[in-house]
Amino acid sequence: MTTYQLNSINIGTPMTMIHEGKEIKTSLFKKPVHEALFLHKDHFQGDEQADLINHGGEDKAVCVYPFEHYAHWEKVLNTKLEYGAFGENLTISGMVELDVCLGDTFQIGEAIVQISQPRMPCYKLAVRYNAPQLPHLVQNTGYTGFYFRVLKEGTIERNSTIELLEKHSQKISINDVNHFMYHDKDNLKAIEKILEVEALSSSWRKMFLKRLEE
Template sequence: MRDIAMEIVSLNVGLPQTIMYQGKELVTGIYKYPVSSSLHVSKTQLDGDGQADLTVHGGADKALCVYPEEHYAHWEQVLGQKMAAGTFGENLTVRGLLEYQVCIGNTYAIGDVIVQVSQPRQPCHKLAKRLDWVDATLQVQETGYTGYYLRVLTEGVISKSSQVRLIAKDEAGITVAYANQIKYHEKTNIEAAKRIAEIQALSASWKQSFLKRLAELGA
């Protein structure tokens, strides 16, 4: 099997903080900042990292958030400003693995840590507030530039210089980009929804979402 080169551009962490947005307090963990040190990765998160709303963020299915560096040029052009790594709340800013190249269920080694792609990243309202751009969530969905989440199969230590290699590609071959397309644009595609829901490695929340959709479609 040919290894797919995947480079970590930046390793980012941040603990929840309280910000003021339009005169109201908001607790959020979306502010992530690059670090140069090596960090331990547990089954649920990186050392020094945290999430504010654990009902929709973090946990075993979403231990690490990944975002491709390649998308930053697009957003910088749209918003007319430079953006630092971690702006999208990602733990790993990467180069070389975009949504159309990465399949849900793919397993990778990052140094001695073993991870598995669990679902596309589903942007929440806090990203819009982080960017001060009300359409951020919709635009991320429309472009498909969502990033994705990893679950940790084997804990260990990672750093910006950790080498990344593909260990196993999921048999279903459903890319993150395809899952996004069905989730947001082809909402009545029953066969595709069934294929996605059947992916063994799919996160519990996305599996439930697609099973609910299938029930509503009478499938």
């Protein structure tokens, strides 16, 4: 049995930031919670999204970020980072982008989840940390995190373990998906292989299909 560590469950509600004189609503500022939370099909109990077009939904029900990357960003940003620093719902250890794959399924507490896509860094990260290049740096490093869709709803506790239920047969890592999205963009054979994974989210599927058409 392969298990991973759940460091923190983080939730938040929309708040307002000022960027270039304009108000921006964001739920990026998530805080750790210690009570058990119910994971619904498209969100954690108590968690809300400010932008339902680009965030949330069943394909992106749970945002996940590896704690392994925190030390790197603390040096880049010259600040101490707390759990939830990247707006993630789950801060985890042991599940970095090189090792987890599209379609991998896991059990966390009562819930069963599946990796659906990498996290695409938002400009609001740059605003939060006053670091304009941060989304670009996240893309370049591949330290993006990823999303879960929920296959089975259920309660998750802070001390729940993350158990790997099934490794997807095609073993296309999140790192690979990021590479072909941002770097080796014209590798059509690789894109076709990614599109064969049914678990790929609809939004990333559309982006890759558009690239093939072009």
